[in-house]
Amino acid sequence: MAFISSGYDPAKPMKDRITDIGPRYYEEFYPPIIKKNKGKWLYHEILEPGIIERVAESGDKLYVIRVGGCRLMSISHIREIMEIADKYCDGYVRWTTRNNVEFMVPDSKDKAMALKDDLLSRKQPGGCYKFPIGGTGASISNIVHTQGWIHCHTPATDASGTVKATLDVLFDQWENMKLPAKLRVSMACCLNMCGAVHCSDIAILGYHRKPPMIDAEYIDKMCEIPLAVAACPTGAIKPAKYELPDGTKVNSVSVNEPRCMFCGNCYTMCPSMPLADTEGDGIVLMAGGKISNRIDAPKFSKVVVAFIPNEQPRWPTMTTTIKRMVDTYSADANKYERLGQWAERIGWEKFFEKCELEFTHHLIDDFRDPAYYTWRQTSNFKFT
Amino acid sequence: MVEFKHKTPMIDELETGPWTSFVTDIKREHESRMENPKGIDFQTPQKCCDDLLGVLELSYKHGRTHWKHGGIVGVFGYGGGVIGRYCDQPEMFPAVAHFHTLRINQPMGHFYDTKFLESLMELWERRGSGLTNMHGSTGDIIFIGCTTVQLEEIFYEMTHNLNQDLGGSGSNLRTPSDCMGESMCEFACYDTQEICYQLTMEYQDELHRPAFPYKFKFKFDGCPNCCVASIARSDISFIGTWRDDIRIDQEAVKAYVGGEIKPNAGAHASRDWGAFDIQKEVIGLCPTQCMSWDGNKLEINTPECTRCMHCINVMPRALRHGLDTGASLLFGAKAPILDGAQMATLGVPFIKIESPYDEIKEKVIEPIWDWWMEEGKNRERLGELIKRQGMQKLLEVTGFKAIPQMIQEPRSNPYVFWREDEVPGGFKRDINEFRKYHQR
Amino acid sequence: MGEEEDKQTILETLQKKKGKSKFYLKDFYKMLPDMKARAVKNLVNKMVGEGTLEYWSSGSTTLIGLKGVGKQAHTEED
Numbered sequence: 001m002a003f004i005s006s007g008y009d010p011a012k013p014m015k016d017r018i019t020d021i022g023p024r025y026y027e028e029f030y031p032p033i034i035k036k037n038k039g040k041w042l043y044h045e046i047l048e049p050g051i052i053e054r055v056a057e058s059g060d061k062l063y064v065i066r067v068g069g070c071r072l073m074s075i076s077h078i079r080e081i082m083e084i085a086d087k088y089c090d091g092y093v094r095w096t097t098r099n100n101v102e103f104m105v106p107d108s109k110d111k112a113m114a115l116k117d118d119l120l121s122r123k124q125p126g127g128c129y130k131f132p133i134g135g136t137g138a139s140i141s142n143i144v145h146t147q148g149w150i151h152c153h154t155p156a157t158d159a160s161g162t163v164k165a166t167l168d169v170l171f172d173q174w175e176n177m178k179l180p181a182k183l184r185v186s187m188a189c190c191l192n193m194c195g196a197v198h199c200s201d202i203a204i205l206g207y208h209r210k211p212p213m214i215d216a217e218y219i220d221k222m223c224e225i226p227l228a229v230a231a232c233p234t235g236a237i238k239p240a241k242y243e244l245p246d247g248t249k250v251n252s253v254s255v256n257e258p259r260c261m262f263c264g265n266c267y268t269m270c271p272s273m274p275l276a277d278t279e280g281d282g283i284v285l286m287a288g289g290k291i292s293n294r295i296d297a298p299k300f301s302k303v304v305v306a307f308i309p310n311e312q313p314r315w316p317t318m319t320t321t322i323k324r325m326v327d328t329y330s331a332d333a334n335k336y337e338r339l340g341q342w343a344e345r346i347g348w349e350k351f352f353e354k355c356e357l358e359f360t361h362h363l364i365d366d367f368r369d370p371a372y373y374t375w376r377q378t379s380n381f382k383f384t
Numbered sequence: 385m386v387e388f389k390h391k392t393p394m395i396d397e398l399e400t401g402p403w404t405s406f407v408t409d410i411k412r413e414h415e416s417r418m419e420n421p422k423g424i425d426f427q428t429p430q431k432c433c434d435d436l437l438g439v440l441e442l443s444y445k446h447g448r449t450h451w452k453h454g455g456i457v458g459v460f461g462y463g464g465g466v467i468g469r470y471c472d473q474p475e476m477f478p479a480v481a482h483f484h485t486l487r488i489n490q491p492m493g494h495f496y497d498t499k500f501l502e503s504l505m506e507l508w509e510r511r512g513s514g515l516t517n518m519h520g521s522t523g524d525i526i527f528i529g530c531t532t533v534q535l536e537e538i539f540y541e542m543t544h545n546l547n548q549d550l551g552g553s554g555s556n557l558r559t560p561s562d563c564m565g566e567s568m569c570e571f572a573c574y575d576t577q578e579i580c581y582q583l584t585m586e587y588q589d590e591l592h593r594p595a596f597p598y599k600f601k602f603k604f605d606g607c608p609n610c611c612v613a614s615i616a617r618s619d620i621s622f623i624g625t626w627r628d629d630i631r632i633d634q635e636a637v638k639a640y641v642g643g644e645i646k647p648n649a650g651a652h653a654s655r656d657w658g659a660f661d662i663q664k665e666v667i668g669l670c671p672t673q674c675m676s677w678d679g680n681k682l683e684i685n686t687p688e689c690t691r692c693m694h695c696i697n698v699m700p701r702a703l704r705h706g707l708d709t710g711a712s713l714l715f716g717a718k719a720p721i722l723d724g725a726q727m728a729t730l731g732v733p734f735i736k737i738e739s740p741y742d743e744i745k746e747k748v749i750e751p752i753w754d755w756w757m758e759e760g761k762n763r764e765r766l767g768e769l770i771k772r773q774g775m776q777k778l779l780e781v782t783g784f785k786a787i788p789q790m791i792q793e794p795r796s797n798p799y800v801f802w803r804e805d806e807v808p809g810g811f812k813r814d815i816n817e818f819r820k821y822h823q824r
Numbered sequence: 825m826g827e828e829e830d831k832q833t834i835l836e837t838l839q840k841k842k843g844k845s846k847f848y849l850k851d852f853y854k855m856l857p858d859m860k861a862r863a864v865k866n867l868v869n870k871m872v873g874e875g876t877l878e879y880w881s882s883g884s885t886t887l888i889g890l891k892g893v894g895k896q897a898h899t900e901e902d
Contacts, residue, residue, distance in 0.1 A: 001426060003533070008540035013460040014873070018543035020588035026492035026577050029500065030567065039566040039575065043701040046650035054568055062568070070406040072528070074413035074433075075505040075514045082498040082505075093501075095494040095518050097563060097612050104568075124408040126399035137651025146521065149443035150436070151469060151485065151528055153453040158443065160406045161398055168401030176654040192884070193719040195521040196617040199727075224895055226844040227887075233722040233763075263721060268453045268882045276448035291616050293608035293623075295671050295694050298615050300725050312444045313397040335657050336648075336669060336694070370724050455880040455887070461872060463879040463886045554879070554886035555849065593869040594849055594879065594886035595862075757861040762848045763885055 031092040050133035063112035067131040134175035145187035154264030155189035156206030156281040180333040203286035208262035210280035215272035216242040223270035231269040288340030306362035353384040390438030429479035463594040465550030487551035488525040492577040523561030524551035557590040562604035572606030573624025573709035574737035597760035621714040628706035636702035716767025726767040845894035846887035
């Protein structure tokens with residue numbers, strides 16, 4: 001491997017430097033049918049799961065095939081997507097906000113159906129679909145997620161793996177539209193939620209349960225203690241002196257453990273404060289959130305399972321619990337009712353009963369002011 | 385046969401089942417790099433995908449991550465766009481010892497042509513790991529994994545040859561993102577792509593160089609269905625809406641009632657829900673009960689409608705949003721860290737979304753930024769500042785008049801902190817004058 | 825005060841700080857109390873562009889300090 005210069009000169013970083021040019025202009029990448037009909041679409045219809053017909057005022061028709069994508073995607077896979085887009089879609093393709101890929105076939109339904117067959121015939125060596133079709137209408141669309149163990153420094157679980165395991169179990173709900181309404185599952189691998197999962201029908205959240213360890217002998221050499229102190233959002237970290245076994249006194253920190261919320265922000269600033277732990281780390285499940293304003297206001301997801309241990313590689317307790325929630329909701333909710341709307345209609349006490357979820361004290365909010373508004377201030381409740 | 389250095393029995397379990405396997409996909413990239421039919425002189429170690437699988441397997445074995453954060457790496461003069469990553473077992477996995485991430489500002493709506501995609505792929509194959517996220521949570525194209533020296537090289541090639549810039553991270557304006565909007569969706573009430581692009585370009589300095597106490601996000605949803613989740617995760621959420629009547633095609637309504645058109649655009653087709661019942665499924669579920677159906681004509685009492693989209697979603701061929709369109713602006717959404725999650729709060733019930741967006745820039749965005757830059761504490765999101773200083777302060781800053789649309793209900797305590805200029809005569813009074821009528 | 829003096833104020837203040845090399849943007853506002861926040865921001869970013877200051881990003885937040893100073897500076901070099 002020989003280094004090949006792009007033309008950049010490290011000694012003169014400002015030479016010929018181009019900055020602040022932003023993204024490419026999106027219109028370059030519109031297929032001609034979209035350029036022509038933008039803002040003049042009349043209606044759409046889901047012909048079958050994953051295949052949408054979009055009809056414009058001009059009479060033009062666009063067939064869109066939605067396939068699931070791993071958010072983590074190799075360029076070999078993307079090149080296969082490009083090859084398909086060249087063959088069927090005049091070289092255009094788009095991604096959705098949920099990591100799905102949409103192939104857009106202008107005018108010809110026959111061509112779209114040929115594309116469908118082609119997509120489903122492409123499989124990975126282990127038998128997985130390369131391009132699973134679905135995710136439209138009253139189904140479970142792709143699970144948006146974060147990096148997890150593949151590339152993040154504060155995850156409490158893996159992201160791609162939990163998502164793969166969950167989508168395998170829920171696959172029938174991906175490729176069919178049998179649910180009362182759409183159901184959105186999201187995954188974030190720690191409480192910082194760089195994937196905002198807090199308004200999902202079901203959220204999978206990685207969670208640490210142990211405060212950071214302190215590498216006292218090294219912390220003052222590797223980190224700036226004031227920064228580690230300042231990183232803590234709850235003020236649990238204070239400077240402290242520490243005596244090594246040989247009697248030397250070193251500068252270190254102390255952690256007020258009951259105040260730690262396990263966010264890992266100190267580890268971000270200071271590698272001498274790792275918090276990952278095999279037994280401590282695992283999964284929180286949340287449920288009942290939504291972002292749409294349809295019928296009622298958007299809602300936050302609520303914690304319904306405080307902790308499930310990490311059971312890699314396939315997290316069976318987690319996926320079984322999620323499937324039970326989905327199946328119970330599917331059987332019990334009214335048409336158009338989102339999971340959270342259903343839970344509110346029947347009452348959360350009934351939700352726990354029907355979904356066979358154990359209620360523990362961890363599920364009662366005790367975090368700051370908003371907690372009070374989640375307790376019950378009426379004598380109206382249901383016996384379970 | 386391409387060889388794999390690491391045995392990966394645990395993650396190999398993720399190579400079966402119907403859903404696409406990311407493990408198989410990473411292996412595919414390793415094979416492609418080792419076979420290297422084009423004879424590429426890889427600038428990030430050739431075996432990085434193999435080592436990445438090894439790191440992941442080790443994490444599956446330990447139940448713990450093996451990555452550390454690095455904060456200094458970046459491209460010169462930019463505060464965002466690069467996230468530093470170092471492996472905590474560099475001797476075992478030398479090809480991913482330094483494995484940094486780049487955020488690339490995505491084209492709006494995530495539309496691509498294969499020519500542009502190939503130029504990105506060619507660059508990332510040669511200089512990076514060949515692994516991406518399409519796309520990251522904020523919307524950027526993510527290039528996962530390259531060595532430190534490659535960061536500037538990639539940036540140089542990208543800006544010089546691809547006319548393409550990085551996205552935001554850190555205390556910057558984050559890469560704005562949008563839903564597909566008018567490009568393909570009949571529900572869109574404004575051109576989400578155009579405003580997203582124009583504001584991205586207008587605020588390039590804020591996007592690349594830290595300007596704020598913390599992150600700041602714009603997101604653009606074309607309608608109240610909120611496919612890009614702006615209401616839950618952006619400091620300024622733009623949600624398309626309209627002020628006039630929903631357009632009704634009475635013949636199409638009858639076709640839905642008669643079962644000729646599938647309800648909700650066919651979204652429920654895999655299950656037998658029985659015949660479509662407009663009374664139960666549309667009129668009865670309307671949250672404001674502003675609709676009526678007499679068997680022949682559908683009527684909507686527009687002043688009562690809150691534009692929730694339910695009826696339009698159920699009967700898209702019969703109902704279309706009005707023509708007097710614009711957006712509602714909501715402020716201050718965020719994920720739970722730290723003080724709990726916040727949904728965005730309605731601060732501008734209706735505003736026209738028309739290029740060059742001067743009113744939005746001058747009356748909304750810039751005054752809010754000035755306020756937040758002066759008053760916001762370190763790592764305090766806009767939503768938390770609004771909570772701390774009050775919604776009245778937000779209105780004072782933007783100059784929009786308080787109207788009942790902005791709240792769910794009026795306050796239930798009378799503790800109004802009246803300002804001196806709101807009370808006739810002000811606060812300064814003459815105690816001696818008072819004493820003429822009141823004994824001590 | 826001129827720009828050069830303002831830059832000098834920033835550099836001197838940073839050099840005086842012991843045990844901490846990275847600062848929030850707001851900390852710079854305090855160094856130049858008579859300047860508008862936006863102007864301080866622009867000056868700090870300019871100094872980064874000139875190579876006297878550098879950014880440090882946690883991913884979610886950005887800190888700023890003297891270039892090459894700090895305990896992590898050497899561990900992050902190649």
